[in-house]
Amino acid sequence: MPTPGTIHAHTRRRRPSLVAGVATALLSLLGLAACGAEEKGAHLALTAAVPDEVPAGTVLRVGDPATQTALEESGLIDELDVEVEWANISGGPKTLEAFRADAIDVGAVADIPPLFAKWTGTDIRIVAARETVDPLNHPTYELGVAPGAGVESLEDLEGKKIAYSPGQAQGALVLRVLKQVGLEQDDVELVEMTSVDDAYVNALGSKQVDVAPLGQTLVKTYRAKYEQDGATTLQPGVRDDSWTLYAPTETLEDASIAAALKEYVAAWAKAQQWISEHPDEFAQAFYVDHEGLSPEDAKFVVDALGTFEVPTSWDEFIARHQETADLLEKEQGQEPLDVEALYDRRYEKVIANAVEGTS
CATH class of the missing domain: 3.40.190.10 (Periplasmic binding protein-like II)
Known part of the structure; x- marks a missing residue:
């Protein structure tokens, strides 16, 4: 890079x-x-x-x-x-x-x-x-799900640890997703960290967090590295x-x-x-x-x-x-x-x- x-x-x-x-x-x-x-x-x-x-x-x-x-x-x-x-x-x-x-x-x-x-x-x-064009089907970010996190849909976010960067677009995305599914911040555990380079990928892979928003340049990397262990990604369902x-x-x-x-x-x-x-x-x-x-x-x-x-x-x-x-x-x-x-x-x-x- x-x-x-x-x-x-x-x-x-x-x-x-x-x-x-x-x-x-x-x-x-x-x-x-x-x-x-x-x-x-x-x-x-x-x-x-x-x-x-x-x-x-x-x-x-x-x-x-x-x-x-x-x-x-x-x-x-x-x-x-x-x-x-x-x-x-x-x-x-x-x-x-x-x-x-x-x-x-x-x-x-x-x-x-x-x-x-x-x-x-x-x-x-x-x-x-x-x-x-068509932003819901072409999101800037997807939600990376850590292996074994038990998150198969957005409704499963309740009680999960979610990577959160307040001053970046990824942080706003997390708040939009929570609002979309009717959850409050108190319904999840927001883990503050800055999304730089592959920090979120590493946090997911080491299971420091259950969910983290990943830019599309990292989605394929994450899947290739951890999909065999059960890692997945979810569409966020909101504009970003x-x-x-x-x-x-x-x-x-x-x-x-x-x-x-x-x-x-x-x-x-x-x-x-x-x-x-x-x-x-x-x-x-x-x-x-x-x-x-x-x-x-x-x-x-x-x-x-x-x-x-x-x-x-x-x-x-x-x-x-x-x-x-x-x-x-x-x-x-x-x-x-x-x-x-x-x-x-x-x-x-x-x-x-x-x-x-x-x-």
Whole structure:
């Protein structure tokens, strides 16, 4: 697997990597923040129109390896007339760490990290949204069941030990599933742990927990490793497909970076369409060549995840996101949050134009 926090410079005018030979992700982020600092552009009010022109010398720092791969493999990157420094950073915790280290300007995450960024003191805005076609039959996560746990259906979760990461999408999924089957937190034992790498797989295999949400890249691994011992997985039966691009608010108050983002989100939207229309090419380029999966496992993942769509109106997406925030407010004691205020809808029309092929 790639090392979190490393930088790959891939621009229309190739530039040398900003950091090299750094031993840890933290040092990498600090080095990137120090070396990659760009001179700030003019201040832009959040209510002002985003400029169309990107000033010469503007560099947009992006943590989104999947989209980078799609843009490169499809050739769409040649249409992106903005200089991008690509950070090999993904996932909520690492993206937020990168924001706080001033190492990236925008990152790609599920719907939970932007909420927790706001709740933990980082002011952010969401600038793009993606969802799955037929999400109940193509979940992002499945529930891994430990060998001998005695869980054959969602109704069997009562009294079980369930891996739980409050600040990640997996944690919200657990709460949604419990609500779906009429269970409260007190009806199960939530075991707090951060879902990083294969931590949940190991917890299931060692029977530290009975159930844990597993991303599709880990589902096949888990089955191959423990199915002979009786391990299984269950479909969660709830939506878990929301995906976003988000950025620190101060990034959007920089006129130069805001303008660069305007170009990037349009390219991002086209890249998501390309991924759905070219699953085999994406499986090879990203899951095999970048992530190190076998061709068979890569095909399993893209088939399991299904196809994506980029909504041209965010109304329904925001309404679902509000329901999630309200659930976390109730179940985790979080502060009430107006999710609508987190969305920078200036970019909504930009994406709609890109998806619909208009200008």
